[in-house]
Amino acid sequence: MSDVRVHRQRGKRGGKLKSLNKPQGPNLNNLIYPKRTNTVSCKNEKVTCATLNCRSAIRKDSFIGQILREEKIDFAILTETWFSDHKQHQFETSDLNQYGYKLSVTNRPNRIGGGIALTHRTTSNSRRISNGVTRSFEFGIWQLILKNITLHIMGVYRPPSLATNSQFVSDFSEFIENIVPQYSNLMIMGDFNLHIDDSSSVTADFKDSLFAMGLTQHVDFSTHIGGNILDLVITEATNGVEVLLCEPGTLVSDHYVVKVTLNVKKENILSKTFKTRSWRDVNEPALIQEFENIDIDTDDVDTYTKICRAPKPWFNENIVVLKRELRKAERLWTKYKEPEQLQTYKNLRNKYCHAIEREKTLTLSEKVSNSKGDSKKLYALVSELTGTKSENPMPSGISDSTLSDNFADYFMNKISKIRDSLHEFNKIQAN
Incomplete structure (x- = not known):
């Protein structure tokens, strides 16, 4: 029947005919896709x-x-x-x-x-x-x-x-x-x-x-x-x-x-949307020319801060050698769990801790001795060890010219006040 283009059909309520060869299932064109959120x-x-x-x-x-x-x-x-x-x-x-x-x-x-x-x-x-x-x-x-x-x-x-x-x-x-x-x-x-x-x-x-x-x-x-x-x-x-x-x-x-x-x-x-550009579409000669014309000394250069901690002065070569021996003994004890290895590890650990304590004491004592007679240097050393920062006694948020004028006015007024206060004392006459 399909050769002569005659398709099987069956009746449907209301007198309408429905083809049996029509594929069944949902119509994907009716789906509504929700918008994606940035959260x-x-x-x-x-x-x-x-x-x-x-x-x-x-x-x-x-x-x-x-x-x-x-x-x-x-x-x-x-x-x-x-x-x-x-x-x-x-x-x-x-x-x-x-x-x-x-x-x-x-x-x-x-x-x-x-x-x-x-x-x-x-x-x-x-x-x-x-x-x-x-x-x-x-x-x-x-x-x-x-x-x-x-x-x-x-x-x-x-x-x-x-x-x-x-x-x-x-x-x-x-x-x-x-x-x-x-x-x-x-x-x-x-x-x-x-x-x-x-x-x-x-x-x-x-x-x-x-x-x-x-x-x-x-x-x-x-x-x-x-x-x-x-x-x-x-x-x-x-x-x-x-x-x-x-x-x-x-x-x-x-x-x-x-x-x-x-x-x-x-x-x-929250997610952010970024714009990108394909490198294939970039005009390479023009880009090189732009880079050559950039002034590096301008204020538009981005800067970043990197924390650089100075090595501890008491952490010398002897401490490094003891640390390596301690780590080696720790690995052996962790792997084999022998009592002798545990005792070796404990001895090296105590030796390492005492060595650090001794070198730290000697280093700090030497710094204190070098500051003998210089109170400013000694106070700076104490502030460094305790992590305290000295506050600037100068007023903030004032320009240099205004600050100098305030100092001058203060001392001029101080002299005038001292002179005025002298009149309040009784004059002493010599006998």
């Missing part, structure tokens, strides 16, 4: 952080600061810092508060030891929201703005002597119930001194309380030299912080550094 819902940022029980950051500040810079840590929670409010120079002049990092501390009141600190890159801003001591643990809460992302970091240190494990779990659960609803992108890090890897009822209660509040604990390896999991990293399961990697780092004290790589959601980012 990107979210963007992820990689952030690297760490937590460490340093058992006195006063003498290990150079070693810890070097680890932070080599591992490119964005921020870190330090416990058992042993800083004191009565000795502010200990943390103000610390390496953790210099050379690209800024330190914020919450010290144990009226007692020696303990303490929590947050150190972060100077390119980010922090604000301490709260700190204190409960019946069983010390805490500090900071707001950290890093890469245009707001994080809330809570540092925890639990001294074992304050309370039993069951009392700590009860106290921490009650405390955290009020903290979780208040802050977004919350991270809880620190030394809990709780064997999270055992099967006791206290550990089970602790894990159940975290699960009930929508919290996740990420450390699954030994953080103490004794083979226990004591340092924890806890995040909310539904917030914008995703833990990509949690791994052990360098053995600094009797605790390892716990290094964490985060994927943080960065929301409400």
Whole structure:
């Protein structure tokens, strides 16, 4: 029938005929395509952080600061810092508060030891929201703005002597119930001194309380030299912080550094439209002529700032050799886990820390001795070490001519005032 151009047809309501050979399906011409928006819902940022029980950051500040810079840590929670409010120079002049990092501390009141600190890159801003001591643990809460992302970091240190494990779990659960609803992108890090890897009822209660509040604990390896999991990293399961990697780092004290790589959601980012031009359509001779006619000495040249930090004067060749030996011993201990290698690593670590402390003391003592008799040079050295900047006493926002006129008027008026004040005294006549 198709050869004679006769097609099968069937009847349809209303007397109309419908061809059976017509293709069935939606008509794509009727689709309406929505406009694309320039708003990107979210963007992820990689952030690297760490937590460490340093058992006195006063003498290990150079070693810890070097680890932070080599591992490119964005921020870190330090416990058992042993800083004191009565000795502010200990943390103000610390390496953790210099050379690209800024330190914020919450010290144990009226007692020696303990303490929590947050150190972060100077390119980010922090604000301490709260700190204190409960019946069983010390805490500090900071707001950290890093890469245009707001994080809330809570540092925890639990001294074992304050309370039993069951009392700590009860106290921490009650405390955290009020903290979780208040802050977004919350991270809880620190030394809990709780064997999270055992099967006791206290550990089970602790894990159940975290699960009930929508919290996740990420450390699954030994953080103490004794083979226990004591340092924890806890995040909310539904917030914008995703833990990509949690791994052990360098053995600094009797605790390892716990290094964490985060994927943080960065929301409400607007995309921009740029115009481009194909290089094939460019007139090459005319472009070369334009470049030759450019005056490089004009003010239209873009400039950028690059941070160039001078090498530390006490970081000499002997320190470099000790550092290489320390890293070699650390790699051997990490690979084979032999007791002799651990002891070798600890000996080299102590030798390295003492060498840095000795060279730093000698260098600073030499600088102070060279400033003997020159108070201006000595004050400049103290300002350099403490990171303080002297304020310019001269008034700002005034031209040089106006400033000189003000000085002249001041001294002329001062002379007139002195003369006028002399008339108020009684004349003394000689006998």
